[in-house]
Amino acid sequence: MTLRCLAAGLGAAITVATAAQAAHPSVEACGGFAANRNEGVQQLRFLSRKQERTIETFLTDADAVPGLSIAIVKDDRIVYARGFGYRDLAKCEDATSQTRYYLKSTTKNFLGAAAAILHEEGAIELDAPISEYLPGICFPDGLNAKQASIRAHLTHTNPTFDAGLNYRTAYSGNLVEEDYVSHLNKFSQVKDIRFRYSNVGPIMAAHAIGAKTGTNWRDFIREKIFRPAGMTNSFTVMAKAEDGPMAQGYIGAQNADFEPTHTKTDRQMHAAGGAVSTVADMGRWLILNLNSGRLDDIQMLPQRAIEQTHARQVQLKAEFTEYKRFAYGLGLYSADYEGDLLMHHFGGETHMSFMPDHNIGVVVLTNELAFGGRVTHALASSIYDMLLQKPDLDERMERRLEAIAAAKTNWVERLEQYMGQLRERAPSGDPTLTLADLVGDYIDPRLGQMTVAEEGDGVKVVFGEMSGPLSHLGGDAYLADFGMWGDPPEMFVFRTGDKDGFILDWGGRIFVRQ
Numbered sequence: 001m002t003l004r005c006l007a008a009g010l011g012a013a014i015t016v017a018t019a020a021q022a023a024h025p026s027v028e029a030c031g032g033f034a035a036n037r038n039e040g041v042q043q044l045r046f047l048s049r050k051q052e053r054t055i056e057t058f059l060t061d062a063d064a065v066p067g068l069s070i071a072i073v074k075d076d077r078i079v080y081a082r083g084f085g086y087r088d089l090a091k092c093e094d095a096t097s098q099t100r101y102y103l104k105s106t107t108k109n110f111l112g113a114a115a116a117i118l119h120e121e122g123a124i125e126l127d128a129p130i131s132e133y134l135p136g137i138c139f140p141d142g143l144n145a146k147q148a149s150i151r152a153h154l155t156h157t158n159p160t161f162d163a164g165l166n167y168r169t170a171y172s173g174n175l176v177e178e179d180y181v182s183h184l185n186k187f188s189q190v191k192d193i194r195f196r197y198s199n200v201g202p203i204m205a206a207h208a209i210g211a212k213t214g215t216n217w218r219d220f221i222r223e224k225i226f227r228p229a230g231m232t233n234s235f236t237v238m239a240k241a242e243d244g245p246m247a248q249g250y251i252g253a254q255n256a257d258f259e260p261t262h263t264k265t266d267r268q269m270h271a272a273g274g275a276v277s278t279v280a281d282m283g284r285w286l287i288l289n290l291n292s293g294r295l296d297d298i299q300m301l302p303q304r305a306i307e308q309t310h311a312r313q314v315q316l317k318a319e320f321t322e323y324k325r326f327a328y329g330l331g332l333y334s335a336d337y338e339g340d341l342l343m344h345h346f347g348g349e350t351h352m353s354f355m356p357d358h359n360i361g362v363v364v365l366t367n368e369l370a371f372g373g374r375v376t377h378a379l380a381s382s383i384y385d386m387l388l389q390k391p392d393l394d395e396r397m398e399r400r401l402e403a404i405a406a407a408k409t410n411w412v413e414r415l416e417q418y419m420g421q422l423r424e425r426a427p428s429g430d431p432t433l434t435l436a437d438l439v440g441d442y443i444d445p446r447l448g449q450m451t452v453a454e455e456g457d458g459v460k461v462v463f464g465e466m467s468g469p470l471s472h473l474g475g476d477a478y479l480a481d482f483g484m485w486g487d488p489p490e491m492f493v494f495r496t497g498d499k500d501g502f503i504l505d506w507g508g509r510i511f512v513r514q
Contacts, residue, residue, distance in 0.1 A: 025089030026257045033060050036094040037081045043439050044078035046072065051386055058382060059084055062404050065094035065368040066250050066258045071279035072383065072416045073354070073361040076291055078283035080354050087247040087367060089258060100233060100246045101365040102263050105345025107275040109309075111217065112154055112331025114224040115209060116305035124212050126151040126308075128159075129475055138185045151207035152329050156197050160188040164446040167202050171484065172464030173267030174448040175493035178214070180207050187446050195328060199272035202331075206271030217271035228300045231281035238266045241276035248368035251486040261369060262484060265465050273347065278362050286354050286361035287344070310334075310343060310356075320346070321377045324415050338386065351376040353420055358389055364450050370486030371411065374404050383511045413449035415488065422491050427475025438470070438478075438494055443506045450491075450504065450511050461492070 001304065002315060006498050015111075022415035035056050047055075053422075059068060067085035071078055083095035087395070118124045124133075130153060130480065131137050131145035141146045143159055152158050161185050168175035172407030182202065206217035218236040226234045235241040252258035284295060289310070293301035312334055323335035323342055335342045337355075344353035349372030362380045366372035378400040385393050421463055442450045449464045459470050461480050470478040470492065479489040490506060497503040497510070503513040 002300060013036075025260070026273065027066055027085060027089065028090035030086050030089055031083045040177075041346075046074065053291045054393075054397070055082065055124070055379065059375070059380060059399065061113055061401050062375050062378075064408070065366045065403060066252075066371050067099070068248060068364065068366040068372075068375070068379075069095050069097055069099050069101070069279040070072075070379075070383070071097060071123055071284040071286075073077070073283050073290065075359045076123055076287055076294070076296075078280065078287070079105070080281060081280055083279075087245065089250070090260070095210035095247065097247070098233060098245055099276050099365075100276050100278055101350070101367060102238075102239050102241075102249070102369075103275045103277055103350045103365075104248075104273050105199075105223075105351075106345050106347035106350045107271070108274050108347075109229065109331035109345040109352070110221045110225045110275055111202055111206055111271055112329065113221050113301070113305060114310045115150070115154055115205065116308040116330055117224045117302055118209065118213065118220065120302045120305045124150065124209055126154075130204065130208045134181055134204075134210040136181050136185075140188060140190045144337055150205050151313070151330075153201035153208075155202050155328055156195050157193045157314060157477045158201040158204070159191055159193050160184070161191045161196065161198060161201040162188040162200050165181070165203070166198055168448060168464070169203060169390075170199060170268060170273060171449060172466055173265060174464030177207060177210075178216045183446075195316055199270065199330060202272040205271055205358050205504075218269075218274070221275065225285075226281075227302075229281075229284050229295065230300075231284055232279065233235075234275065234277040234281045236269065236274050236275065236276075237266050240267055246276070247365075249367055249369045249485075251370045252368070258368070260355070261335070261486065263369070277365075282352060282363040282365070283361075286363060287350070290354055290359055290361060291357060318398050322381055330432070337381070340384075340388070342384075346373070346377070349373040349376050353380060354386065358388070360384070374407055376405060422473065422479070422489075426477040426491060427493070429475050431472060431476050433476050433494055440502075440513045442513050444509055444511045447509060447511070452504070 014172040035052060066089050069083040072080040081097035083099055085095050087093050087095040087099045115126060127149045129146040130148050130150055135143055139160060148159055158336045164187050165175060167415050170348050174496040210216045221236050222511045249261045249263040250258035251261045287303055288295050293299055293305045293306045309330045309332055311329050316327055323336040323337050325333050327334040332343050332345055340355050341357055342353050342355055349366050349369060351364040356428060364376040364380050366376055380395050383395055390406050435458060438452045439454060440452060452459055453462060460467055461470055466482040466484055470479055470480055473479050473491060476494045478492050480492050481489040493505040495503060495505060500512045503512040
């Protein structure tokens, strides 16, 4: 697991010795962590009060998220939906079943289902070569573009990978869709056709579908999934999602308090990670999956499209937490959970899953964007254990709490190790360049433009939608802290290049000053 994948609030942890105990909002200041009143979902008394207290105790003992919402589906109904803690600590606003959360990669499930629906309608062909819809695409020598289908891109078996496109669409947000093909043509690398999870395949599949249908991924997810499903609080535009009860994102699982953090802008939203929803809406989505596209006794989505989404199209052998994944469909994993089939797609801290053999499903969403997945997946497993009446539930939940506590400790240790490695690699001594010398626009053809600008008595770096201060590390090396989703700071070294003039060296990625 890379440090970026660890995400983990490492950047926030840098301030442990100074600001972690300062003025960040806290759960305690809002009255403590507890179950909140239900809003907007008619439900049965499905969980007993004892079971609900068990969930509340688990979340309190985990002490790792400011807010969290749960929905449980049984057969064709949402049988439980509730929020715990707070969606906004500064205002002490409760998390509820109607709180909106960014879903991250769970968006891929909507994309796959929308593609299957368009296929059933005859608007696209899943097995058409991507070059048929994007005639300008050119694969590296040795690859035949006609053999790389839309389906292959949706199932992560596309034969190329473009790391720059992968990064720029999700982080800096500085690559517009019109430039996807030209970027892929310049920078893609040949890979094999075994399952290789990334954003690139789904993003390019969505771009090709958009070119064929004359629409874009935002519209066809909304029109083919959200609208017929009655998911009225689900969005592919962040600006619209934030015009309502959107959860404030936080980092801070390893600290006493939670630090507010950036969630996403529309420029950072993309087809592989660009949806916002509530547990109430996601409960409707689970019902549709458990009932072959039927909801409220009406066939809302084509049955064959749902079957296509669930079909095991790629064989796997991988483990994620307690789930043994063995296949992937159009945006859905099939996994074994202690003898039961668990179909799912997660997105960081987003948990969305269902057990078709038991006609039950669980969605758990939280607003802790670095460490929250440790809690949501563990809690979802515990809810399944509860519903399936496993006799050792208390022991299972205790083991999961111990694992969360150990992971918190490991988080801080990994940060200290990472920062130590940066200091070892950094040059020593005072800077040879003034801050004014650093100011300017720097360009890397693969990653785009980065700007160093004056800010007060110092300088900041702006990289698309990302920005943050530069602080001196040693010599002409600086720490760039973008403060993005808990990612750790990056080391930038400024120097004169052998051929390129004055450069910014970001771990071997060379940006040349213009």
